[in-house]
Amino acid sequence: MTFTVKVLGRLLVTAMLLTAIPLAIAQTGTLRLPRTVEAGSAFSIPTSGSGKAVLYIVGPAQVLRREVKLGESISFAAGDLHNAGRYVVVLVGESSSENGAFDVVASHPASLSFLAKPSRLPVGLQNGISGVVYVFDTYRNLVIAPTEVSFELAGVAGAGQTRTVATRDGVAWTKLNSATKEGAAQFIARDGSVSATRVIQQVPGDPCRLRMNARLSNQKLQGQKLSGSKPGDQKQEKRLTLETDPVRDCGGNAVPDGTIVTFKEIYKDGEATVDVPVKRGVARTEMPAYPGATISVATGVVMGNEIRWGK
Numbered sequence: 001m002t003f004t005v006k007v008l009g010r011l012l013v014t015a016m017l018l019t020a021i022p023l024a025i026a027q028t029g030t031l032r033l034p035r036t037v038e039a040g041s042a043f044s045i046p047t048s049g050s051g052k053a054v055l056y057i058v059g060p061a062q063v064l065r066r067e068v069k070l071g072e073s074i075s076f077a078a079g080d081l082h083n084a085g086r087y088v089v090v091l092v093g094e095s096s097s098e099n100g101a102f103d104v105v106a107s108h109p110a111s112l113s114f115l116a117k118p119s120r121l122p123v124g125l126q127n128g129i130s131g132v133v134y135v136f137d138t139y140r141n142l143v144i145a146p147t148e149v150s151f152e153l154a155g156v157a158g159a160g161q162t163r164t165v166a167t168r169d170g171v172a173w174t175k176l177n178s179a180t181k182e183g184a185a186q187f188i189a190r191d192g193s194v195s196a197t198r199v200i201q202q203v204p205g206d207p208c209r210l211r212m213n214a215r216l217s218n219q220k221l222q223g224q225k226l227s228g229s230k231p232g233d234q235k236q237e238k239r240l241t242l243e244t245d246p247v248r249d250c251g252g253n254a255v256p257d258g259t260i261v262t263f264k265e266i267y268k269d270g271e272a273t274v275d276v277p278v279k280r281g282v283a284r285t286e287m288p289a290y291p292g293a294t295i296s297v298a299t300g301v302v303m304g305n306e307i308r309w310g311k
Contacts (some may be wrong), residue, residue: 001144003047004287007055008254009070011205015075017065020107025030025169027282029090029110030043031045031047031091031098032046032047032048033045033089033100033101033102033165034102035102035103035130036103036104036105036164037078037103037105038104038106038107038261039081039082039083039105039106039107039108039137039138039139039141040078040081040082040137040138040139041078041107041163041225041280042075042077042078043075043076043081043082044074044075044076044077044282045073045074045076045089045238046073046074046309047068047070047071047072047073047074048070048071049070049071049093050070050071050129051069051070051093051094052067052068052069052070052093052094053068053091053092053093053094054066054067054068054072054092055068055089055090055091055092055120056089056090056091056092057076057081057087057088057089057106057146058081058087058089058090059081059085059086059087059088059089059092060084060085060086061083062081062082062083063078064076064081064147064242065173068091068206072092075278076273077097079237081104082104082113082139083104083139084104084105084106084137084139084141084142084144085103085104085105085142086101086102086103086104087101087102087104088100088101088271089101089217090310092237098147104142105144105145106136106137106141106142106145106250107138107139107141108137108143108192108196109135109136109139109143109147109191109192109297110136110137111136111137111138111140111192111193111194111196112130112133112134112135112136112149112189112191112194112196113133113136114131114189114196114197114198115121115128115131115132115133116131116184116187116198116200117129117130118127118200119198119199119200119201120200120201120202120203121178121200121201121202121203121207122178122202122203122204122206122249123178123179123180123181123182123203123205123249123251123253124177124178124179124180124205124249124251125177125178126272127175127176127177128175128176128177128178128179129153129175129176129178129187129200129293130174130175130248131170131173131174131175131176131187131189132171132172132255133149133151133167133173133189133191133196134170134171134172135147135149135167135170135171135172135191136170142169143169143170144169144170146165146166146167146168147191147192148164148167148191149164149166149167149189150163150164150188150189150190150191151163151164151165151167151174151176151187151188151189152163152186152187153176153179153185153186153187153188154184154185154188155181155184155185155186156179156181156183156185156188156202157198157291160233161176161177162233163176167178167293174187175249178200178202179202179235180205180239180251181202181252181253182202182204182253183189183201183202184197184199184200184202185200185202186198187199187200193280203256204248204249204253204254204255204256205249205250205251205253206249206250206300207246207247207248207255207259207299207300207302208249208250208302209248209250210244210245210247210297210299210303210304210305211244211245211247211297211299211304211305212242212243212244212263212295212300212304212305213242213245213307214240214241214242214245214295214306214307214309215240215241216239216240216289217238217239217240217241217286217289218285227262228248237240238287238288238289239286239288239289240285240287240288240289240295240309241284241285241286242248242263242281242284242285242286242295242297243282243284244261244282244283244284244297244304245282245288246277246281246282246284247259247261247278247281247283247299255278255281256278257265257277257278257279257280257281258277258278259277259278259299260276260277260299261277261278261283261297261298261299262274262275262276262297262298262299263276263283263285263287263295263296263297264295264296264297264298265287265288265294266293266294266296267288267290267292267293267294268290268292268295273288275289281295283299284287286307289310290309290310290311291310292308292309292310293308293309293310294307294308294309295307295308296308
């Protein structure tokens with residue numbers, strides 16, 4: 001019991017001291033420690049001398065204990081040490097003890113943690129899409145050694161975009177432009193044979209180049225509410241049918257249905273406005289046909305053409 005307490009106390013003190021000591025220690029004497037061990041790999045530690053001893057290996061979330069016959073190699077199977085980090089080694093013999101340290105490093109890339117944002121954005125944005133990748137090995141250790149990650153944005157009209165970025169401390173990141181055409185794009189990160197995919201939905205941008213036309217309608221008004229109109233306006237026999245050309249953004253993509261278009265009519269005795277949602281790509285409404293009226297159209301900050309009706 002006393003021997004066990006002494007050994008554990010010695011291990012604790014040794015572990016605390018060795019965290020501040022450079023890597024190359026205790027490479028002479030009974031122990032012959034490797035400088036580094038790949039996570040999950042099999043390895044051995046040769047010893048010299050004679051007699052019996054106990055070997056302790058203390059590291060991140062792992063402690064190993066081995067009965068040792070000095071002069072023989074101590075073997076460790078694949079998977080015995082799989083957490084990357086610094087490990088302290090203490091060999092306790094019958095009459096003396098020895099200590100040292102080595103590093104367990106991450107193995108080859110086996111999985112990617114891929115963060116991409118936003119998941120939805122307008123077309124034609126410079127550096128609008130961000131991608132960040134964290135590279136891990138089989139045991140979920142961050143792969144600190146530099147490795148190249150390829151980013152690819154594809155799946156929409158036009159040439160895809162690719163970037164190759166070297167990781168720094170296990171992380172690689174990039175920014176890409178959204179495409180000129182709407183649609184779902186595949187955002188792929190790849191490190192060797194390991195890949196991860198995210199979907200980026202690219203939607204039309206703001207309306208652009210708005211244009212309308214007007215024609216005289218022969219049907220009676222059916223109670224459409226016009227902001228700013230007078231009660232008598234609803235009884236006008238003559239009225240105009242106003243319709244926009246297909247409403248698109250500056251890249252030619254049709255804006256989504258529901259986008260609001262405002263028609264405004266200014267005439268001698270006042271003005272009237274009506275807000276209309278886009279349906280099937282166009283906005284359509286009816287307004288009174290006042291001689292000499294000026295009719296304009298707009299959506300958001302985009303102004304369309306003006307029409308002056310009659311005299």
